[in-house]
Amino acid sequence: TGTGKTAAYLLPIMHQICAAKEKSLVNTLILAPTRELVQQIDQQTEGLAYFAGISSIAVYGGGDGASYEQQRRSLSEGVDIIIATPGRLIAHLTSGVVKLNELQHLILDEADRMLDMGFYDDIIRIMSYLPAKRQTLLFSATMPGKIRNLSNKLLNNPEQINIALSQPAVGxxxxxxxxxxxxxxxxxxxxxxxxxxxxxxxxxxxxxxxxxxxxxxxxxxxxxxxxxxxxxxxxxxxxxxxxxxxxxxxxxxxxxxxxxxxxxxxxxxxxxxxxxxxxxxxxxxxxxxxxxxxxxxxxxxxxxxxxxxxxxxxxxxxxxxxxxxxxxxxxxxxxxxxxxxxxxxxxxxxxxxxx
The missing domain is CATH 3.40.50.300 (P-loop containing nucleotide triphosphate hydrolases)
Incomplete structure (x- = not known):
């Protein structure tokens, strides 16, 4: 909590997007468990990319038909970074409006919370739309057996980084x-x-x-x-x-x-x-x-x-x-x-x- 991991994964990805000679239709997909977290990551993305010309879109449910159509239009035109909840992203994938075959990076943020909320099957389904050759980063505050099982399915010989649980702030x-x-x-x-x-x-x-x-x-x-x-x-x-x-x-x-x-x-x-x-x-x-x-x-x-x-x-x-x-x-x-x-x-x- 509060360690700055969002910027830690966004900044190197943005650097690669800016340095790339050829642009992917969609470069990066970030999955998060809640609408609020999706919005927050999108706000951070917009702030960090303000002068870099990198585009992003927040994709989540709960809005009206107009917001869904707005998402469809933006996705069909192509976007550098998609930040999404799993359920709403699947709706766009099944409609064929978004193509992820050129994806370079997949981020699963708060993966343990996504599993707690019942998104396991959705995540596995989303994987079927992605290229086999990609970078996958999985972030989790806890590492129960179900997260290890998910990582075994999604990751190929992964590098595991364990950061000690932070103690409550001194203040x-x-x-x-x-x-x-x-x-x-x-x-x-x-x-x-x-x-x-x-x-x-x-x-x-x-x-x-x-x-x-x-x-x-x-x-x-x-x-x-x-x-x-x-x-x-x-x-x-x-x-x-x-x-x-x-x-x-x-x-x-x-x-x-x-x-x-x-x-x-x-x-x-x-x-x-x-x-x-x-x-x-x-x-x-x-x-x-x-x-x-x-x-x-x-x-x-x-x-x-x-x-x-x-x-x-x-x-x-x-x-x-x-x-x-x-x-x-x-x-x-x-x-x-x-x-x-x-x-x-x-x-x-x-x-x-x-x-």
């Missing part, structure tokens, strides 16, 4: 609250009311929870929006634009927001639910304290998520400061992750005993 103040699920709503309201935070992202585990928490906070008078895949593309863009311009102070979403979406000046990240994967914790809290600024990351831990959070502490190599609940919220669960292991999922005495 992030990390804190946790032990809280039962029924205490979380009152706790987040208290934090948002009393804290002096100008820009906040709240991460929850599912799209349904995003909608529920949004409704609750909206009715409580908070200026908040929910960000999820059921929204129209224009709605998603408007919400992100308002959040980036500080017109919207609170944004609620799933882990889609933790990858690839670069917003400066986020002062608070709240993990309403503990992420399932410890590395996702680093991606989430990495939304704050970017570019040597400071920020706060607060995580709510219920009695069931203690084992997961102890794995996070093991990953970052230190315990995270625990903050007591406000007295009016009642007693919190004890932090006893070792009991979770010992009892192997059976009932535990989480509540503090009364004297």
């Amino acid at each position: 992030i103040l990390q804190q946790v609250y032990m809280a039962f699920d029924h205490q979380k709503l009152a706790l987040i309201k208290s934090i948002l009311k009393e804290g002096n935070y100008t820009s906040t992202i709240v991460f929850v585990s599912t799209k349904e929870k995003v909608k529920q928490l949004y409704q609750t906070l909206y009715r409580a008078g908070f200026k908040v929006e929910a960000f999820h895949s059921d929204l129209e593309q224009e709605q998603r863009e408007n919400i992100l634009r308002a959040f980036k311009s500080r017109q919207l102070p609170i944004l609620i979403g799933t882990d889609v927001l933790s990858r690839g979406i670069d917003v400066e000046g986020i002062s608070l990240v709240i993990n309403y639910d503990v992420p399932h994967d410890p590395e996702d914790y680093i991606h989430r809290i990495g939304r704050t304290a970017r570019a040597e600024t400071t920020g706060t990351a607060i995580t709510f831990i219920n009695e069931k998520d203690q084992r997961k959070f102890s794995d996070i502490e093991a990953l970052i190599g230190r315990p995270i400061e625990q903050i007591p609940l406000p007295p009016d919220l009642g007693e919190a669960p004890l932090y006893q992750p070792e009991l979770k292991r010992a009892f192997n999922g059976s009932k535990k005495p989480w509540r503090k005993k009364k004297n």
Whole structure:
């Protein structure tokens, strides 16, 4: 997160495009999991290529018929770099409007997230349209077995580069609250009311929870929006634009927001639910304290998520400061992750005993 890998692969490709004696109809294809990441890569491409005369197009679904036709026209004329989500690209490939037989470079950005979102078959199908002789780069924040299987299919004797997982930025103040699920709503309201935070992202585990928490906070008078895949593309863009311009102070979403979406000046990240994967914790809290600024990351831990959070502490190599609940919220669960292991999922005495 935030290491500059987009420029690291774009700049050498642009150099090759500028130096080439003959132009390919399409030189480079970049696949990414979400519309937002596709748009962001396209914006970076436009910025870096501004004086180089290199053309690019963002190809993604969610728009109206006019946007689809605009994509068709641009693709049929030829373009140096295509940045696309797999599903929408397949629609253009099957219609015959885009030819990739002269492709030089294939980039799979956030490949692990693409597989999590069910794009494996789409990626394999796209490969059938590509020339065998090409350069393929696969970027992944994690390397589970499914990514290794994909790399074995796509890559020929690849050079593997492992970069150690980056630790959370020094400028992030990390804190946790032990809280039962029924205490979380009152706790987040208290934090948002009393804290002096100008820009906040709240991460929850599912799209349904995003909608529920949004409704609750909206009715409580908070200026908040929910960000999820059921929204129209224009709605998603408007919400992100308002959040980036500080017109919207609170944004609620799933882990889609933790990858690839670069917003400066986020002062608070709240993990309403503990992420399932410890590395996702680093991606989430990495939304704050970017570019040597400071920020706060607060995580709510219920009695069931203690084992997961102890794995996070093991990953970052230190315990995270625990903050007591406000007295009016009642007693919190004890932090006893070792009991979770010992009892192997059976009932535990989480509540503090009364004297």
